[in-house]
Amino acid sequence: xxxxxxxxxxxxxxxxxxxxxxxxxxxxxxxxxxxxxxxxxxxxxxxxxxxxxxxxxxxxxxxxxxxxxxxxxxxxxxxxxxxxxxxxxxxxxxxxxxxxxxxxxxxxxxxxxxxxxxxxxxxxxxxxxxxxxxx
Numbered sequence: 001x002x003x004x005x006x007x008x009x010x011x012x013x014x015x016x017x018x019x020x021x022x023x024x025x026x027x028x029x030x031x032x033x034x035x036x037x038x039x040x041x042x043x044x045x046x047x048x049x050x051x052x053x054x055x056x057x058x059x060x061x062x063x064x065x066x067x068x069x070x071x072x073x074x075x076x077x078x079x080x081x082x083x084x085x086x087x088x089x090x091x092x093x094x095x096x097x098x099x100x101x102x103x104x105x106x107x108x109x110x111x112x113x114x115x116x117x118x119x120x121x122x123x124x125x126x127x128x129x130x131x132x133x134x135x
């Protein structure tokens with residue numbers, strides 16, 4: 001018996017609790033991380049890092065909702081939410097920022113749409129300088 005099932009447009013890619021992924025992730029859809037990612041995470045949509053989620057690397061997305069742990073910079077062109085008992089060690093670049101009283105964050109915060117774009121350009125310039133300097 002064959003069935004033609006189509007997935008709803010709102011599906012997110014899930015990295016489940018207990019899963020460890022080493023490497024960079026790039027997606028055009030929503031991402032939910034409840035496991036551990038050792039590498040950078042980038043999407044043009046929404047990134048959700050759940051209570052048990054851990055990211056050892058930079059996170060970039062249109063929106064970000066963090067309740068787990070991030071050791072790296074976070075860039076959200078729209079809304080960045082630091083919720084619950086989240087722990088972030090790194091710089092924040094966000095169009096808008098919402099921080100709950102129980103959230104912990106150590107780093108610098110840069111806000112506004114121009115700041116998010118500048119942060120990406122700044123990172124590319126630094127990478128180019130590092131490459132040029134090593135030649």
